[in-house]
Each structure stands twice: as C-alpha cells, then as structure tokens.
Amino acid sequence: MDFIRGEQAATSVTRAPSLPVYTQEEVTKHSSIDNGVWVTYKGSVYDITEFVAIHPGGDKILLAAGGALEPFWALYAVHGQDHVLDILSEYKVGILQPEDCKKQEMANPADPYSTDPPRHPALVVNSSKPFNGETPPSLLTDSYITPSALFFKRNHLPVPQVDPAKYKLQLEGLPEGTVSLTLDDLKSRFPKHTVTATLQCAGNRRSDMNKIKQVKGLNWGVGAIGNATWSGARLRDVLSFYGFGPEVAAKARHVQFEGLDQDTTGTPYAASIPLSKAVSEEGDVLLAYEMNGEDLPADHGYPVRVVVPGIVGARNVKWLGKIVVSEEESKSHWQQNDYKGFSPGTDWDTVDFKSAPAIQELPVQSAITWPEEGSTVDHSMKEVTLKGYAWSGGGREVVRVDVSLDGGKTWHVAELQNSETGQKPGPPPPPGRAWAWKLWEITIPLPEGAQELELVCKAVDSSYNSQPDTVSPIWNLRGVLSTAWHRVKVKVE
Incomplete structure (x- = not known):
C-alpha cells in the first residue's frame, strides 16, 4: 500500500482516492469494537490489531489506540526510521478527515527534547x-x-x-x-x-x-x-x-x-x-x-x-x-x-520474554579500534600496528588478547594496558573487582605479498571465557550480547 510520509500526508486524499475517509470519532469507535486497535499517523488511518502482539515496545503501543501516534513517537523518535514506516504502511486502511487532521496538528505537543543538552560533534x-x-x-x-x-x-x-x-x-x-x-x-x-x-x-x-x-x-x-x-x-x-x-x-x-x-x-x-x-x-x-x-x-x-x-x-x-x-x-x-x-531460532512471533532472565553481568568482549574497516595499510612500512579495548563483566579480569592478520589462521598476543599512566600491564586489580577495561596494542610484520588483511581480535578473561568465533550462533532478535571475534578488513598498498 502507498504510505505517505511527512508533509506529503496533506495530499494523501488525492494520491489514494480509493481509500475510505474516516473521522476521528470513527477511528476511536473501531478501537473499542472486538478489541481491535486503530491509530492515525500524519493524516492516515491504520488498523494495527495484528501487529500489537509483536510490537517490540510491548503493550505501550496500546496507549495510542484510537488516537494519534505523533505524541508517542515524539518521545520515541526512533520510530521515524524507514523500516518502521514501511511496517506501518502494511496496515493502512484509510485517510483521516481533513478537519480532524487540522485538530491533531493544533494539539501536537511541543518537542519534548527541546531542552536536551548540547553534545560533542564527534559522536x-x-x-x-x-x-x-x-x-x-x-x-x-x-x-x-x-x-x-x-x-x-x-x-x-x-x-x-x-x-x-x-x-x-x-x-x-x-x-x-x-x-x-x-x-x-x-x-x-x-x-x-x-x-x-x-x-x-x-x-x-x-x-x-x-x-x-x-x-x-x-x-x-x-x-x-x-x-x-x-x-x-x-x-x-x-x-x-x-x-x-x-x-x-x-x-x-x-x-x-x-x-x-x-x-x-x-x-x-x-x-x-x-x-x-x-x-x-x-x-x-x-x-x-x-x-x-x-x-x-x-x-x-x-x-x-x-x-x-x-x-x-x-x-x-x-x-x-x-x-x-x-x-x-x-x-x-x-x-x-x-x-x-x-536463541537464534527465536523470532518476534515466538519470543516469550518471561522465559529468559534479565541481562546482568556481560560476557567477555574486545574490539579493534585501529585500523578502521576499509582503511589502507602502507606496505612500505613493513608492519602494521593494531589498537583496541577488552573488557569482561562481573569483575573478571581480561588476561589476554589474541590478534590475527589472516582471519584467525595465525595468532599473536597483544600488550595490555590497564592504567592511565600507560603501564603495561600495570598493577592487577583485586580479584573479582576488575571493573575497568584494558586497552591493548600490538605491532606485527606484514605478510609478504598480502593485498588485503582480515584483522581479528579475541579476548580471554580470568575464568578463561573466550569470545565465540562467529556471530551466527549468538545472533538474537534484539541484537544484544554481540561478542564474536571482531573482524576488520583493510587493504595493503
């Protein structure tokens, strides 16, 4: 179905004449019949009854039942992403009467984020x-x-x-x-x-x-x-x-x-x-x-x-x-x-949030921060320097970071830093209280004739927990706990 975004909503009646026009009163009534859920957004009407059960935000979507989504999406502006709008478009059933559109526009609240603090432009x-x-x-x-x-x-x-x-x-x-x-x-x-x-x-x-x-x-x-x-x-x-x-x-x-x-x-x-x-x-x-x-x-x-x-x-x-x-x-x-x-096999149709415990301690983690994905390494330098961080939850200390230039076929052990003074490795934290990350660095000779490198890092903590090598076995519908080996591809010129 055609979904009208932004200011184009005002022309939706002429662009989609086959769709029925509803008053706000009719939209509200539909949300009280047989437990259906209708909402409006930017001049269009949507029947989201089937979507409610799989809404990632839970039952909060019911707060907008029979009314406008705008006041709620003003708070949760992440909904403005294209994939969310595409999902909404599947449930479009009609157009909101122009008089009611005007009333909604006049009733729209001020931007709740207008008093947020300034942020650093580098973020x-x-x-x-x-x-x-x-x-x-x-x-x-x-x-x-x-x-x-x-x-x-x-x-x-x-x-x-x-x-x-x-x-x-x-x-x-x-x-x-x-x-x-x-x-x-x-x-x-x-x-x-x-x-x-x-x-x-x-x-x-x-x-x-x-x-x-x-x-x-x-x-x-x-x-x-x-x-x-x-x-x-x-x-x-x-x-x-x-x-x-x-x-x-x-x-x-x-x-x-x-x-x-x-x-x-x-x-x-x-x-x-x-x-x-x-x-x-x-x-x-x-x-x-x-x-x-x-x-x-x-x-x-x-x-x-x-x-x-x-x-x-x-x-x-x-x-x-x-x-x-x-x-x-x-x-x-x-x-x-x-x-x-x-589980990777759980989707939004089958997920039962009560079946899983809330995340508390996090698993061991590491990442490469330099070089960055897609960058170029100068072969005349004969070597490449890698930098990154490593950390583990629950106070478990990171004891080793392994680094590879060839996708994990051969490995090198990085030097660890766990103090602001740059000491390597620095004084150890008390057992079970390693709350801070460790930065790591390593310089490795470039392989002869290499035109591309797949840089990889993996960390090991004091309980000998190590990161999984691939993402697929730990993939999950919310994308949390992403701790597979971090991989960065760079060119050699």
Missing part, C-alpha cells in the same frame, strides 16, 4: 530523539579514561531538567519506612568512594549482528562502551544507614531503581539488580554524583545515578529518583521485555 549519532551516540573508534582508545563529552550516550527518554537544590532521592522497603535524601545528604552523611569502571550497552557491536540478519535496535558499532572514574556514596552504606540488615535480607532479593526521566504517561525508566550485588562490600555499587572528577553531565544522570560495576549499562539507572528494596525485580518494560538474550 556518531544513532538516534537524535532520544539521543543515542557513540564514540568514534579512532578516538575511543586514545586514553584509558574516556572524556565525559565523548563517552557514549544511551538515552531512552528526554533528559530531565533537575534542580539540584530541590533534588530528592526516595528510599523504600527499609525498616525506617520511606526516606527522602537530598543531594547534600548524600555528600555529607556518607564517605565519598571512587571507582574506575567501564560501562557497556547491551547492544554494543549490534551492527555485526545486522550483517547476518536484521535485528530491532540501534545500529551500534564498537563505541557503545566507555571507561570513567565515578565518585559518590556506596549504596551499601546508604542502605545500612537506614536499617538494612539480616531481617530485610531474609525477605528481599532485589534492589529496584527508578529514574526521573518519564514517558508521556509519567512512567519512568526503571531497572533492578540482585540484592547481593547491591550490598556486597566487593560490589562497589555507587550512588554517583561525579564523573571524571566533575559533577555528572546532564546526559550521564545529573545530579545522581547508579553505577553498578561489571553489570550491563541498562541497570546503571540515570537521574535516580527512587530506590526500592524488594522481593521482586523491577516490573518495568526494560527489565521484563527488553535486554534479554534468546
């Missing part, structure tokens, strides 16, 4: 609303500590505007009942603790999975990862101060976090982690208010965020508004119906 933008951008490979491993401005940004909703003087953090599920903390309370009542930790998005390197088969999600390259120093109060100190003890631990199993960023219904971004991680002395979970020695930037959770070392970025909730010690994990969409891994 590779994967979506602008909400903003999601990654560090270019050529800059990613320039320094052991990723500059805050270049640190990847993963937002699900508009960045909230928070007045630090009025900020309140609510605690629930403890013997003292509901407790409210100010930013000054966090800074004055609890010792300041600093941790150097790497955060990685579950979708880092999703682009590799898209080469096998298209998945749903942002097309991240290798830059949805970064390493920073985080400072704040230990979560375990705060919980203990307000009465956490054996009695609470006997009942509770999880700690839930809610952000101050909200969707159109007032629902916040939320996630949870196991209680054992939250209260462990070796867990190093922070209620962080500083990043790289300065106040948290707006995109990274100002004024307070959770930093959960060794755990997937999705649980490191930003703009923290509430903490709940609970018997249950978070009921949020992002805990229950997203950020989970599945």
Whole structure:
C-alpha cells in the first residue's frame, strides 16, 4: 500500500482516492469494537490489531489506540526510521478527515527534547530523539579514561531538567519506612568512594549482528562502551544507614531503581539488580554524583545515578529518583521485555520474554579500534600496528588478547594496558573487582605479498571465557550480547 510520509500526508486524499475517509470519532469507535486497535499517523488511518502482539515496545503501543501516534513517537523518535514506516504502511486502511487532521496538528505537543543538552560533534549519532551516540573508534582508545563529552550516550527518554537544590532521592522497603535524601545528604552523611569502571550497552557491536540478519535496535558499532572514574556514596552504606540488615535480607532479593526521566504517561525508566550485588562490600555499587572528577553531565544522570560495576549499562539507572528494596525485580518494560538474550531460532512471533532472565553481568568482549574497516595499510612500512579495548563483566579480569592478520589462521598476543599512566600491564586489580577495561596494542610484520588483511581480535578473561568465533550462533532478535571475534578488513598498498 502507498504510505505517505511527512508533509506529503496533506495530499494523501488525492494520491489514494480509493481509500475510505474516516473521522476521528470513527477511528476511536473501531478501537473499542472486538478489541481491535486503530491509530492515525500524519493524516492516515491504520488498523494495527495484528501487529500489537509483536510490537517490540510491548503493550505501550496500546496507549495510542484510537488516537494519534505523533505524541508517542515524539518521545520515541526512533520510530521515524524507514523500516518502521514501511511496517506501518502494511496496515493502512484509510485517510483521516481533513478537519480532524487540522485538530491533531493544533494539539501536537511541543518537542519534548527541546531542552536536551548540547553534545560533542564527534559522536556518531544513532538516534537524535532520544539521543543515542557513540564514540568514534579512532578516538575511543586514545586514553584509558574516556572524556565525559565523548563517552557514549544511551538515552531512552528526554533528559530531565533537575534542580539540584530541590533534588530528592526516595528510599523504600527499609525498616525506617520511606526516606527522602537530598543531594547534600548524600555528600555529607556518607564517605565519598571512587571507582574506575567501564560501562557497556547491551547492544554494543549490534551492527555485526545486522550483517547476518536484521535485528530491532540501534545500529551500534564498537563505541557503545566507555571507561570513567565515578565518585559518590556506596549504596551499601546508604542502605545500612537506614536499617538494612539480616531481617530485610531474609525477605528481599532485589534492589529496584527508578529514574526521573518519564514517558508521556509519567512512567519512568526503571531497572533492578540482585540484592547481593547491591550490598556486597566487593560490589562497589555507587550512588554517583561525579564523573571524571566533575559533577555528572546532564546526559550521564545529573545530579545522581547508579553505577553498578561489571553489570550491563541498562541497570546503571540515570537521574535516580527512587530506590526500592524488594522481593521482586523491577516490573518495568526494560527489565521484563527488553535486554534479554534468546536463541537464534527465536523470532518476534515466538519470543516469550518471561522465559529468559534479565541481562546482568556481560560476557567477555574486545574490539579493534585501529585500523578502521576499509582503511589502507602502507606496505612500505613493513608492519602494521593494531589498537583496541577488552573488557569482561562481573569483575573478571581480561588476561589476554589474541590478534590475527589472516582471519584467525595465525595468532599473536597483544600488550595490555590497564592504567592511565600507560603501564603495561600495570598493577592487577583485586580479584573479582576488575571493573575497568584494558586497552591493548600490538605491532606485527606484514605478510609478504598480502593485498588485503582480515584483522581479528579475541579476548580471554580470568575464568578463561573466550569470545565465540562467529556471530551466527549468538545472533538474537534484539541484537544484544554481540561478542564474536571482531573482524576488520583493510587493504595493503
């Protein structure tokens, strides 16, 4: 069916005269008959009843039932991609009456992203609303500590505007009942603790999975990862101060976090982690208010965020508004119906999100940041230098990175760096607390007569976990946990 985009919607009646014209009242009535779901978008009417069950965003699509998609897609602007619009076009059933189109245009809300902060122009933008951008490979491993401005940004909703003087953090599920903390309370009542930790998005390197088969999600390259120093109060100190003890631990199993960023219904971004991680002395979970020695930037959770070392970025909730010690994990969409891994044979028609656990610790990972895909190596130099990063979740230390120039037929061991001073390998982290990545580098003689090189890297952690050699066996419909050997092809001239 013909799908009209953007300003062309105004001419849809003349371009598709065979389609019936509906009033807004008729669209609403259709959404209440036999549980059907009709919506409108840019002057067209769609019957999405069959699509609801496979909607990647879950039941949230029902919020628009009988009405316009625009207010919701203004929040989730990722829907504006061509493949989403093509899917929607399959369900087109008619045209919205011109008078009702005008009413919708007048009722459209202001851009909810208009107050978002400025971003560094070097970031590779994967979506602008909400903003999601990654560090270019050529800059990613320039320094052991990723500059805050270049640190990847993963937002699900508009960045909230928070007045630090009025900020309140609510605690629930403890013997003292509901407790409210100010930013000054966090800074004055609890010792300041600093941790150097790497955060990685579950979708880092999703682009590799898209080469096998298209998945749903942002097309991240290798830059949805970064390493920073985080400072704040230990979560375990705060919980203990307000009465956490054996009695609470006997009942509770999880700690839930809610952000101050909200969707159109007032629902916040939320996630949870196991209680054992939250209260462990070796867990190093922070209620962080500083990043790289300065106040948290707006995109990274100002004024307070959770930093959960060794755990997937999705649980490191930003703009923290509430903490709940609970018997249950978070009921949020992002805990229950997203950020989970599945078999390569599972598709959107068969997926059961309740059958898989929420991602917490991430598997071992590495990537080549230099040279970049498609670049050229000068044969007269007689050798090539490769650089990259390696990291493993759960505090497991990366102990080796293997590098190949011929697609994995022969291997070389790279030199590791795990400190800002460039020490190789540097002092080892405490066992089980290797929260930060290791940068690696190696210079290898060029093979005689080679015209093209397939550069490959793979990391091994302290539990001797190693990356799988290919993507196909770990492909999944959401494109998460993409940890196969990283491959880069370059020419030799």
